[in-house]
Amino acid sequence: MNNFEQYRRRFLGGALATAGAAMVPGLMLVEMAHSRAPEEAVSSKNRWGLLIDTTKCASGCTECVTACNTEHGLSGKTGPQDAQWIRKVELTHKKSGAQHSLPVMCQHCEEPPCVDVCPTGASFKRADGIVLVDRHICIGCRYCMMACPYKARSLVHEDLNDTQLAHMPRGKGCVESCTLCVHKIDAGENTTACAQACPEQAILFGDLNDAGSEIAQRLATYASKEIRADLGLNTGVRYTGI
Amino acid sequence: MQIINREIEGNSAGYWALLGGLGALILIGLFAAYNMEHHGHVITGMNNQIVWGLPHVFAVFLVVAASGALNVASVAGVFGKKAYKPLAPLSALLAIALLAGGLAVLMLDLGRADRAIITAWEVNPTSVFSWNVVLYSGFFGFTAAYLWTMLDKTAKPFYGFAAYGAFIWRLILTTGTGLIFGFLVARQAFGTALLAPKFIVFSLLYGTAIYVLVLMPAYIWGQRALGDEVLRRLKNMLVVFIAASFYMTLVYHLTNVYFAKQWDFERFILQDGGIYTILFWLGQVVIGYLVPFILLVAPNTRNSRSMLMASAVMIVLGALAQMYVTIVGGQAFPLEMFPGFIEKSSFFDGEIHAYTPSHWEWMLGIGGTAIALAMVVFAVKVLRILPESLADDVVDPHAKK
Amino acid sequence: MLASWLKSAALGALIALSPLATAADGAGVPAPVIQKAKGEQCVEPTEYMRKNHMKVLNHHRDKTVHEGIRTKQHSLKNCIECHATPNEKGERSVLGKDNFCQSCHSYAAVKVDCFQCHSSKPAGNGAMHPIVSTQSGAGSQTATSMRHHSQGKSPSLNTPLSVKDITGVIK
Numbered sequence: 001m002n003n004f005e006q007y008r009r010r011f012l013g014g015a016l017a018t019a020g021a022a023m024v025p026g027l028m029l030v031e032m033a034h035s036r037a038p039e040e041a042v043s044s045k046n047r048w049g050l051l052i053d054t055t056k057c058a059s060g061c062t063e064c065v066t067a068c069n070t071e072h073g074l075s076g077k078t079g080p081q082d083a084q085w086i087r088k089v090e091l092t093h094k095k096s097g098a099q100h101s102l103p104v105m106c107q108h109c110e111e112p113p114c115v116d117v118c119p120t121g122a123s124f125k126r127a128d129g130i131v132l133v134d135r136h137i138c139i140g141c142r143y144c145m146m147a148c149p150y151k152a153r154s155l156v157h158e159d160l161n162d163t164q165l166a167h168m169p170r171g172k173g174c175v176e177s178c179t180l181c182v183h184k185i186d187a188g189e190n191t192t193a194c195a196q197a198c199p200e201q202a203i204l205f206g207d208l209n210d211a212g213s214e215i216a217q218r219l220a221t222y223a224s225k226e227i228r229a230d231l232g233l234n235t236g237v238r239y240t241g242i
Numbered sequence: 243m244q245i246i247n248r249e250i251e252g253n254s255a256g257y258w259a260l261l262g263g264l265g266a267l268i269l270i271g272l273f274a275a276y277n278m279e280h281h282g283h284v285i286t287g288m289n290n291q292i293v294w295g296l297p298h299v300f301a302v303f304l305v306v307a308a309s310g311a312l313n314v315a316s317v318a319g320v321f322g323k324k325a326y327k328p329l330a331p332l333s334a335l336l337a338i339a340l341l342a343g344g345l346a347v348l349m350l351d352l353g354r355a356d357r358a359i360i361t362a363w364e365v366n367p368t369s370v371f372s373w374n375v376v377l378y379s380g381f382f383g384f385t386a387a388y389l390w391t392m393l394d395k396t397a398k399p400f401y402g403f404a405a406y407g408a409f410i411w412r413l414i415l416t417t418g419t420g421l422i423f424g425f426l427v428a429r430q431a432f433g434t435a436l437l438a439p440k441f442i443v444f445s446l447l448y449g450t451a452i453y454v455l456v457l458m459p460a461y462i463w464g465q466r467a468l469g470d471e472v473l474r475r476l477k478n479m480l481v482v483f484i485a486a487s488f489y490m491t492l493v494y495h496l497t498n499v500y501f502a503k504q505w506d507f508e509r510f511i512l513q514d515g516g517i518y519t520i521l522f523w524l525g526q527v528v529i530g531y532l533v534p535f536i537l538l539v540a541p542n543t544r545n546s547r548s549m550l551m552a553s554a555v556m557i558v559l560g561a562l563a564q565m566y567v568t569i570v571g572g573q574a575f576p577l578e579m580f581p582g583f584i585e586k587s588s589f590f591d592g593e594i595h596a597y598t599p600s601h602w603e604w605m606l607g608i609g610g611t612a613i614a615l616a617m618v619v620f621a622v623k624v625l626r627i628l629p630e631s632l633a634d635d636v637v638d639p640h641a642k643k
Numbered sequence: 644m645l646a647s648w649l650k651s652a653a654l655g656a657l658i659a660l661s662p663l664a665t666a667a668d669g670a671g672v673p674a675p676v677i678q679k680a681k682g683e684q685c686v687e688p689t690e691y692m693r694k695n696h697m698k699v700l701n702h703h704r705d706k707t708v709h710e711g712i713r714t715k716q717h718s719l720k721n722c723i724e725c726h727a728t729p730n731e732k733g734e735r736s737v738l739g740k741d742n743f744c745q746s747c748h749s750y751a752a753v754k755v756d757c758f759q760c761h762s763s764k765p766a767g768n769g770a771m772h773p774i775v776s777t778q779s780g781a782g783s784q785t786a787t788s789m790r791h792h793s794q795g796k797s798p799s800l801n802t803p804l805s806v807k808d809i810t811g812v813i814k
Binding site: 065078079080081082083084087088089090091092093094095100104113115116117118119120121122137138139140141142143145146147148149150151153154155156157158159172173174175227228231242 | 365374
């Protein structure tokens with residue numbers, strides 16, 4: 001191939017790449033045009049989830065935890081009675097010594113055991129897959145905390161004395177857990193505080209039902225797993241790298 | 243000879259002291275509940291790792307014993323053993339009282355106890371707790387009706403229906419109580435169907451033991467005749483139920499030990515678990531099963547009333563130990579989210595969860611027990627629950643000596 | 644078959660407690676202070692709100708939590724945005740001796756459960772989008788355009804309330 005041919009190929013490649021990049025904003029605008037109006041109810045058209053790449057997750061880094069605490073007005077303390085919606089778990093393989101680090105939060109299961117056991121239906125799964133606690137009807141029995149395979153739920157053990165953030169009501173005697181930043185999703189921001197905060201972009205938020213979304217494509221391409229896949233809960237939070 | 247039921251006089255200083263003492267314990271329990279509600283569960287030893295603690299140990303024990311306490315009446319009403327008929331009213335009363343005490347503890351421990359009433363209409367058909375709202379209320383109804391048919395001659399036509407209804411309802415209720423834990427797939431201690439029949443067998447043992455613990459003092463303090471025949475029958479029931487409970491415990495642990503994935507948990511309970519291991523072996527097995535069994539079977543001691551009382555006390559202590567190991571021990575062992583890995587986190591993953599009950603929890607649990615006992619002490623004074631005499635010739639004139 | 648001493652005691656207690664019943668006419672209990680909220684009028688007419696605000700909130704909260712419907716019209720957060728006024732500590736809040744929610748509820752002796760969990764203060768961090776801008780004195784067009792057309796005159800919020808108004812709320 002002579003120089004002209006090489007030059008032509010490079011030119012065409014660059015032109016195509018530029019044209020492709022120019023189209024991306026248009027595609028994103030089309031996505032946003034579909035976002036939900038405030039008076040519209042959520043539907044199962046979407047299923048929100050997270051994909052966490054544990055190979056990017058640094059041991060000792062807790063940016064996601066800090067971001068979650070700040071976003072929701074949690075104290076950040078780690079005593080036995082303090083609420084933790086997300087925590088970093090450090091794993092060491094018993095035989096090989098291999099180490100992993102990953103954040104664990106409510107896994108937003110499709111078949112949540114916490115929803116099955118709640119006597120009042122306060123623990124419920126929203127149509128778009130987010131598992132939440134309706135704290136208006138939570139009686140604080142803690143059965144959901146017993147049932148959760150991921151120990152995702154926390155009880156608020158003491159009075160919060162009006163220190164709550166306006167967008168995150170929480171109160172003494174009720175049970176709570178990661179809300180997948182439902183307030184951000186409903187506001188159209190379509191991300192979570194932990195995903196935004198991760199310096200390595202290890203946490204990817206997206207719509208599992210949208211085949212074109214990055215999360216769906218990655219799940220279709222790379223091997224990923226659920227924690228406690230043996231329970232058959234079909235979680236919305238998936239992990240790669242372990 | 244006709245069995246005549248009569249209220250106890252209940253005028254002695256001893257009676258009022260007993261009722262007063264139970265009343266004081268109830269007030270202390272209510273004070274604990276007030277504080278827990280006002281300050282939140284931060285004042286208790288329960289936390290995000292051990293979410294159900296000592297109050298639940300007491301409450302589940304009382305509820306399980308309540309169902310078993312009805313057994314004496316069922317033996318008369320359902321299985322037709324006439325010798326147990328005079329014992330039936332106390333059995334039904336005890337069942338109601340124990341259930342009331344257990345439910346009081348459960349409901350006062352709720353994080354939002356003021357919202358407990360909404361469970362009446364916010365029903366989740368897959369939740370055992372929702373079923374229990376119906377099952378426990380129905381149990382009160384059936385047992386109260388059963389007691390009525392025993393006490394009121396005009397209600398006799400409904401006796402059979404009430405007896406069978408209460409019996410079947412009680413089996414469903416205890417199944418439900420066992421399945422509270424049986425349905426928890428995630429925890430290694432639970433998630434097995436065996437817990438339902440295990441709880442039914444336990445209920446028979448605990449309920450009968452409490453029956454003995456109430457009957458004997460009632461007749462001693464009430465200065466009424468209590469013959470050997472009645473006690474012999476109760477003792478024989480206890481022996482059978484101890485053996486059955488031991489069998490259930492054995493099968494549960496044996497199966498768990500068989501599964502490699504359960505070894506860590508079983509090693510924790512049976513060997514390394516500190517307080518849980520002590521409570522299991524010494525509390526549940528030795529004090530709860532072995533010693534009472536020997537005392538009730540050995541020729542030297544099986545006819546002794548004091549040994550019968552002592553055995554009943556030990557069975558109750560063993561019961562509390564069993565509940566503690568099941569409920570708290572089951573939570574103390576961490577969830578295994580990543581088999582094959584050692585887990586470590588700020589949320590106590592991978593470590594044995596610590597729990598020290600606070601005095602508030604003791605107060606609440608004992609207060610609930612006091613509610614149950616106070617109800618019995620009061621009811622035998624105002625209702626004709628206890629037969630005037632349970633002497634041998636009264637109870638079963640044809641009994642072999 | 645009550646013992647006679649019991650009968651006398653019960654009668655005495657009934658007589659002793661009866662003056663409390665006459666306190667319903669408001670004598671001796673301070674009337675609630677209704678501080679002026681932001682904007683010209685509420686999202687619904689005042690009379691409607693006095694009678695129905697709890698039903699409105701109860702209904703809306705279920706729609707928000709379970710269906711993700713976050714319209715601002717009946718949202719509690721939006722109420723707080725306008726109705727929060729400075730309390731004794733100088734923070735804008737709906738709780739406090741003379742502040743909006745607590746003042747009426749104390750008078751009516753109806754426990755308000757919301758603020759065990761909900762913040763009584765308006766959002767200030769911009770993470771959500773407040774209807775009314777947090778600059779004082781601003782009555783933004785967005786806020787006004789969200790109001791219903793009121794039926795008639797807009798009642799002044801500074802008139803003292805009579806017992807009849809409050810008992811209408813309780814009913």
